[in-house]
Amino acid sequence: MTEHKDTPEPSSTIDDTIARILAADDAAPASTSAAETPTTAEQEFTAEEEAQRRGSILGDRARELSETETHTEHDGEQYDLFERRNLRRVEGLSTELEDVTEVEYRQLRLERVVLAGLWSGGSAAEAEYSLRELAALAETAGSTVLDGFLQRRSTPDPGTFFGSGKAQEIREAVAELGADTVVVDSELAPSQRRGLEDIVKVKVIDRTGLILDIFAQHAKSREGKAQVELAQLEYLLPRLRGWGESMSRQAGGQVGGAGAGMGSRGPGETKIELDRRRINTRMAKLRKQIAAMKPAREAKRANRKRNAVPSVAIAGYTNAGKSSLLNRLTDAGVLVENALFATLDPTTRKAVTPDGIGYTLSDTVGFVRQLPTQLVEAFRSTLEEVADADLILHVVDASHPEPEGQIAAVRHVLAEVEANKVNEIIVLNKADAAEDHVIDRIMRREPHVAVVSARTGQGIAELKERISAAIPRPDVEMELLVPYEHGEIVSRLHAQDAEILSSAYEEAGTRLSVRVGPVLAAELEAFQVES
Known part of the structure; x- marks a missing residue:
């Protein structure tokens, strides 16, 4: 289908474009609900918050920053609107989007942020862990975290997510600290984001938008960029809204006046309908591109299976040390960075067990709590590496205060891609920095556990033995008696396609006792001799 190039109006500005395309829907913020009335438990939590300077989890850090850094200036109503709202384009696939100026992405320019979360269940410690994880995500996106707030509330407010009192409290902190963004530890409905922005007077980003931005920063391969762009568009599509004159009909014929005959005035399209159509067209193209890349990976997997090469996949929570473990096991030299989602593109390397059995080892994208469903779907083809593996090394950060929550989050995603039936070894990484009681607790709960430190090498030898025992043999x-002119057969057998039991050099060739898979055995029948 031929694409039409749309030339933006000369008077159009970046701010106009974003206002028309990237705003939430027209629903007005709901009035304060009855759910906002605090319960007894909420009142106790509020009192505790007041004792801790507005309930700030990161209060000490916020005060320090507020004393040492210059605050941005406000316009009294919406602070630095033009600077806060900008466009984002994922680079690398083609120049098509240069002609589709209305289908762009919001760039998260998170420089000075305040975090906010809702405590609706579980313990206070769990809610604080989640907010601290959000702080790590925000810092990975390149921002400075100034403060963080929790509100204990059974259900979110339909209009502003937080109660009006907490929203005003966040606004006061934003003004005091000079923040330019509020990051919410949940996915917001478009109307909730808009309603909260109207109160706090700065840009509001939800957890999903933040994670999508980090993925966009870290995607390197053509397929990774396509997958992230697809996820971004799926997130953006329900968040479009019309703005001002853009909601007027684009005439299918002349709209009036002289010469406007009956039947010449088509219904046309609203601006938002046009944007949605363009996004859907782009999403369809991305899905085709991703599907076209899938056969190459499937061919590689089929080749490994045909040669009976066992496969091991490394999965785990983001920043648990998966790439470091891959380097320890294979000397692969993969990027190791102390940042969330530093690895997005799958890396596959060869490895060998202590007794000489070759296998492939694949690093995969890290998981996180509340991983956006758009990303799970977009990265499904990549995650199939895990589902097709013979063994999963589930890497866990043993130094984390709540590793069980991370294990549950990873297993939830593995179940979504039907990888939950693959044999699994829990690899407790960072053991050199972990508490003994945490390691003991997990070892009592999990049947197959290896305790390692990819940094120091502790436990790596034992892990290799466990891998050797777990993979198919x-x-x-x-x-075999292989003539010397067929030396490539001997090289292949030594290059990890077989288990060499014995070898000897004879006048007629190389005599080998081997153990191989059934497919390779059929190929070697011509060289088989009596033992």
């Missing part, structure tokens, strides 16, 4: 024993 070649099961066909053969006695």
